[in-house]
Amino acid sequence: MPAGPTLLKNFIGGEWVPAAASAEVPVVDPRTETLVVRVPAGSAEDADAAVRAARAATSDWAATPLRERVRLVERVANAVESHIADLAKLERREMGKPLREAELFIRSGVQALRSSIKHAHEYQFVEAHAGEGDTQIEVVRLPLGVVALIVPWNFTVTNVLLAVGPLLLAGNTVVVKPSEKAPLSAVRMFELLELPRGVLNLLLGDGRAGEPLAAHPGVDLVHFTGSVKTGQTVGALAASNLHRAVLELGGNDPAIVDAGVDPAWAAQQLAYACFVNSGQICTSVERIYVHTEIADAFIEALVAQAEVYTKGGDGSEPSPLGPLVDARQRQIVHRHVSDAVSRGAELLAGGYLPDGPGFYYPATVLLGVEDEADLLQEETFGPVAPIVVVRDFDEAIDRAQRSPFGLAATILSADPRNISRAQELPAGIVWINEWQGGGFDRTYEPAGISGMGATGGAASYDAATRPMTIVHARAKAR
Structure with a gap:
């Protein structure tokens, strides 16, 4: 990635592509107040292109066996883990945090991704049991389709890693929209990834990209982390299409x-x-x-x-x-x-x-x-x-x-x-007796205005899938 101010690109359908509109947002180093890079402000056209690319990849990705999806997600974890120092330096430039803290939290994100792989092996994607009479009940957890993953600026890489594992492993494709304040580490992370085209897409920009993404009829789940005010807007946009939203919002x-x-x-x-x-x-x-x-x-x-x-x-x-x-x-x-x-x-x-x-x-x-x-x-x-x-x-x-x-x-x-x-x-x-204790084997849902939708463990897979019941009865022979 060039060191001087340049204009970043979106990663859509496996290709780095320029934004459709010319509007830009500056990214400033909060330690020096100097310009680092320019990011596209984004547009509905960019959001539509990203969602269409993700939609085109859904059938093949959902049909990919779980063991192969696990292998590819493990490769994501390995790639990020081997570049923690590089990614931490970029988070320092865009967000200002000390390198030691940046490395610590990115490493925690990798651990969370590996934890989601463990839960994928344990999750019951198919359950079968006897129904009434001679019927047999089969409950199948199907992927939702396309997920909009909108993450905040405080831990760009970590927030992506915390959420993306269950989404991908359940068979969904994803459009990641990082904050316009901290896009550098997201761009670098996408440069490291090797996934089939359209499975994971990067959409840059501010609300001009985020709102049309959340409102897009082709998005089946909006997974948002951020402020209460923006979360209310995002939740309402998803609800306008009767689509799900998982919202982790502010706290006091x-x-x-x-x-x-x-x-x-x-x-x-x-x-x-x-x-x-x-x-x-x-x-x-x-x-x-x-x-x-x-x-x-x-x-x-x-x-x-x-x-x-x-x-x-x-x-x-x-x-x-x-x-x-x-x-x-x-x-x-x-x-x-x-x-x-x-x-x-x-x-x-x-x-x-x-x-x-x-x-x-x-x-x-x-x-x-x-x-x-x-x-x-x-x-x-x-x-x-x-x-x-x-x-x-x-x-x-x-x-x-x-x-x-x-x-x-x-x-x-x-x-x-x-x-x-x-x-x-x-x-x-x-x-x-220990703030942030317990690791990643936890399931929770925020209370009050801090959000909605349970995450962690099996709950993350429940949120990323749709249950279908298939009832089997015997056909009458001729």
């Missing part, structure tokens, strides 16, 4: 720090959950409810952790924070922090706009944030840790429930009685 995830845990350990856990990738993860912790008995020690330790993340460690400690993705995202984060301070919150660390180039924002800690503050009501998507001190676990649960979001939650506790109350939290995932 709570963490509860119970009495009886080591406050320094808890601070280290939640600093990572709040600050890694500069807080630009849909499951980042954005609200902390800490028991009054350990609040002082926890707050002191978290402020110290924030300083380490802002300045960076020595390799054994956290990497320095990368920038936020663009000026607009930094404005949102700073507005939320300023709103909390104006409502009486105490700023303990960070909370300022640094001098110099780049969209950097320091690790920020606030104490005494009001429930009505934007930080506790909206998704901030930045390196911010709002702290609320609570009397007991009951109050923590009550306050954690006060949100329309329901993506994930975290409980740090040594009390089995309190841990057993995890199901009271409206969330798709609850982590106990």
